[in-house]
Amino acid sequence: MSNVTLLLLIVFVPFAAALINGFVLRKARIGIVCAVATLAVFFSFICSVLLFVSNSVVNVNVFNLISISSFNHDTFVVPFAFTVDRLSSLFLLVITGVGSLIHLYSGEYMSHEKRPYRFFVYLNLFIFSMLLLVLGSNMFVTFIGWEGVGVCSYLLIGYWFEDVANSMAAIKAFLFNRIGDAGFLIAMFLSYSLFRSIQYSEIANTLGHLPPQFFSENATSIMLIGFGLLLGVAGKSAQIPLYTWLPDAMAGPTPVSALIHAATMVTAGIYLMNRTSFILVQSHVVMASIAIIGAATALLAATIGLAQNDIKKVLAYSTCSQLGYMVLACGVGAFQYGVSHVITHAFFKACLFLGAGSVIHALHHEQDIRKMGGLYKKMPITTLTFVIATLAIIGFPGFSGFFSKDAILSAAWSGPYGHPALWAVGFVTAGLTAFYMLRLTWLVFFGECRAEHPTHIHETNFVITLPLLVLAILSALGGVIVIPEVFTGHENFITQFLHPVLEQAQAVMASVPRAEHNNAAVEWYLMAASTTLVIVSALCAIFIYRKGPEGGRKFANAFGQLYLLVRDKWRVDELYAAVIVRPLSRIADFLYSFVDRFFIEGIVNGTPGVLYAGTGITSNSQTGMTRSYLKFIFIGILLFAFVLFI
Amino acid sequence: MSISLPEMGIYFSLLLFLVGLLGIMLRKNIIFMMLAVEVMLNAANLAFVSASVLTNTIDGQVIMFFVMAVAACEAGIGLALIISLYRARNTLEADDLRILRG
Numbered sequence: 001m002s003n004v005t006l007l008l009l010i011v012f013v014p015f016a017a018a019l020i021n022g023f024v025l026r027k028a029r030i031g032i033v034c035a036v037a038t039l040a041v042f043f044s045f046i047c048s049v050l051l052f053v054s055n056s057v058v059n060v061n062v063f064n065l066i067s068i069s070s071f072n073h074d075t076f077v078v079p080f081a082f083t084v085d086r087l088s089s090l091f092l093l094v095i096t097g098v099g100s101l102i103h104l105y106s107g108e109y110m111s112h113e114k115r116p117y118r119f120f121v122y123l124n125l126f127i128f129s130m131l132l133l134v135l136g137s138n139m140f141v142t143f144i145g146w147e148g149v150g151v152c153s154y155l156l157i158g159y160w161f162e163d164v165a166n167s168m169a170a171i172k173a174f175l176f177n178r179i180g181d182a183g184f185l186i187a188m189f190l191s192y193s194l195f196r197s198i199q200y201s202e203i204a205n206t207l208g209h210l211p212p213q214f215f216s217e218n219a220t221s222i223m224l225i226g227f228g229l230l231l232g233v234a235g236k237s238a239q240i241p242l243y244t245w246l247p248d249a250m251a252g253p254t255p256v257s258a259l260i261h262a263a264t265m266v267t268a269g270i271y272l273m274n275r276t277s278f279i280l281v282q283s284h285v286v287m288a289s290i291a292i293i294g295a296a297t298a299l300l301a302a303t304i305g306l307a308q309n310d311i312k313k314v315l316a317y318s319t320c321s322q323l324g325y326m327v328l329a330c331g332v333g334a335f336q337y338g339v340s341h342v343i344t345h346a347f348f349k350a351c352l353f354l355g356a357g358s359v360i361h362a363l364h365h366e367q368d369i370r371k372m373g374g375l376y377k378k379m380p381i382t383t384l385t386f387v388i389a390t391l392a393i394i395g396f397p398g399f400s401g402f403f404s405k406d407a408i409l410s411a412a413w414s415g416p417y418g419h420p421a422l423w424a425v426g427f428v429t430a431g432l433t434a435f436y437m438l439r440l441t442w443l444v445f446f447g448e449c450r451a452e453h454p455t456h457i458h459e460t461n462f463v464i465t466l467p468l469l470v471l472a473i474l475s476a477l478g479g480v481i482v483i484p485e486v487f488t489g490h491e492n493f494i495t496q497f498l499h500p501v502l503e504q505a506q507a508v509m510a511s512v513p514r515a516e517h518n519n520a521a522v523e524w525y526l527m528a529a530s531t532t533l534v535i536v537s538a539l540c541a542i543f544i545y546r547k548g549p550e551g552g553r554k555f556a557n558a559f560g561q562l563y564l565l566v567r568d569k570w571r572v573d574e575l576y577a578a579v580i581v582r583p584l585s586r587i588a589d590f591l592y593s594f595v596d597r598f599f600i601e602g603i604v605n606g607t608p609g610v611l612y613a614g615t616g617i618t619s620n621s622q623t624g625m626t627r628s629y630l631k632f633i634f635i636g637i638l639l640f641a642f643v644l645f646i
Numbered sequence: 647m648s649i650s651l652p653e654m655g656i657y658f659s660l661l662l663f664l665v666g667l668l669g670i671m672l673r674k675n676i677i678f679m680m681l682a683v684e685v686m687l688n689a690a691n692l693a694f695v696s697a698s699v700l701t702n703t704i705d706g707q708v709i710m711f712f713v714m715a716v717a718a719c720e721a722g723i724g725l726a727l728i729i730s731l732y733r734a735r736n737t738l739e740a741d742d743l744r745i746l747r748g
Contacts, residue, residue: 622748626740
């Protein structure tokens with residue numbers, strides 16, 4: 001098969017599966033629906049592997065979405081075109097690989113649903129949109145995918161829409177994403193007005209051949225493009241100030257949290273920053289903002305994660321925090337480490353979420369970690385995989401997270417735009433991560449069992465455990481893509497692999513003078529420091545919570561008000577409600593009660609009112625009585641005769 | 647001066663027509679209104695026949711037969727309509743059937 005066929009199959013097979021499930025298999029049993037959905041995504045995965053192995057750049061132009069021959073003395077054509085390069089093919093592997101495991105897992109997790117086809121249709125549509133996002137060769141196709149994943153995320157968060165809270169969470173996620181989308185749109189318009197193109201390769205080409213004074217003249221526009229993209233990234237990848245939708249998105253079914261809100265969709269922002277790296281690096285302000293926002297989100301979300309009691313909420317804040325790491329990596333100029341952390345994070349966070357799902361499934365939808373504990377005797381496979389994934393996320397030496405997080409931390413110290421302060425934030429976050437993850441793992445799986453019906457708890461079948469095991473192995477070994485130079489003596493895989501994609505951005509960054517070059521000694525020190533911190537805070541967490549959740553109370557009391565503030569998520573939602581939501585709803589109330597009720601409805605309801613009143617006068621003559629009509633007819637004939645004959 | 651028979655027929659038909667007209671305007675029951683219409687038709691027939699004799703032509707008498715045939719059909723359809731109207735609305739009072747009121 002040619003690469004073009006492979007590429008089209010990758011994209012359209014999940015779409016076809018969604019159509020089949022949605023229109024043909026509406027009444028089928030979950031086994032059949034799940035098999036169709038899973039096999040479609042798995043087929044895409046195999047095609048992605050073939051495409052990855054062939055390691056070539058493929059361009060396909062399916063058809064022209066927009067084609068205007070004379071637009072401001074110019075032809076304006078937006079093709080529905082796909083491009084696979086090394087960056088896209090890495091994302092393809094993650095999306096379809098992790099995606100097919102989670103599709104399989106959903107077959108058991110959603111087995112109690114009455115009409116499961118809806119869930120799998122949405123999941124397949126999500127995969128389709130996500131593939132459009134990472135394969136689009138211009139901003140518009142990416143934007144279609146960007147919107148598509150937003151819609152699917154909305155539909156899946158609100159999957160159990162009978163509960164109002166779930167619907168509200170879905171609407172919140174959608175609205176926050178819309179704010180980000182507006183930023184992306186602005187960036188798209190600006191880059192068309194500046195570079196006369198929205199195709200990535202053309203923009204890169206144009207940027208490479210522009211004279212230096214162009215950049216000084218259009219510095220503001222380029223910066224605005226960067227900030228527009230950053231707003232889009234903040235919306236989709238849950239960064240400050242738009243991160244609050246992600247924890248609420250945990251209202252959806254757990255496989256959705258694993259697939260969309262941990263492994264794939266939220267990493268779309270990292271993809272976009274890599275894809276547009278050549279624009280972002282043109283502005284120092286933008287790069288610094290990205291790095292600061294990433295670092296701040298990592299720290300803020302990690303602190304909130306310390307005090308949550310819902311197993312999925314802890315993981316959600318941890319996702320936010322890890323996304324902060326990835327954004328930080330991009331902001332300091334180490335775009336490739338953002339991607340490597342996306343990949344390892346997809347493995348261990350999907351594993352953690354699926355493990356949490358396994359626990360929630362076994363405990364009949366109990367999510368409070370204070371009512372768990374001691375599950376390692378009853379659910380050994382889940383415990384094993386969860387522990388491996390935890391070790392990976394906290395960066396325990398040897399596990400995947402260690403390598404990918406360490407690469408980010410060392411880049412934050414000495415990357416092109418790095419600064420020791422950014423490293424310090426990342427370093428503290430690593431300690432906090434270790435603390436809350438060990439608190440979670442210990443309270444859920446170890447200590448005494450505090451569940452309400454401990455005898456009923458048991459491991460579910462292999463449909464649940466197989467994806468867990470695969471993901472656990474991957475999260476243990478996934479770090480091979482980013483083993484640092486100091487260990488092996490040559491440049492790590494991800495930097496080499498993504499070099500063609502990031503070449504232009506790296507050339508720009510290399511021309512910027514920077515203070516110090518990374519040397520091996522510094523890297524060893526940084527690694528030792530973060531490893532020590534991680535192990536110490538992990539042990540602290542185990543020590544504090546060794547006797548169950550009560551152990552944390554004394555610890556919490558020591559912080560007093562600060563603890564309450566952290567437990568209430570720094571009251572950011574309340575702040576947004578007070579600053580944005582309530583004034584807006586007050587304006588809306590005014591508009592409704594005065595403008596709408598008085599003016600608009602006055603005009604709309606007044607027009608027929610006047611007409612009724614006017615026509616009422618004449619309509620009274622229509623009595624409906626036959627004899628009165630006859631009377632008129634008779635009078636009419638008499639008048640007629642009178643005129644005619646006299 | 648004596649009035650010939652055809653002339654008397656003309657005057658009588660005028661009288662008969664007025665009776666029918668008043669009947670249709672004053673009666674409330676639909677059956678009687680229909681009877682009044684029949685009376686008016688027959689007044690017209692009488693006028694036709696009388697005119698035919700007066701003018702010594704046969705046209706008026708031919709038209710009378712047509713009118714009688716049409717009147718028979720009209721009576722049949724009209725009665726059928728009245729019956730189904732009674733079944734539907736349970737009344738034959740013309741004043742109660744006012745759904746066309748504006």
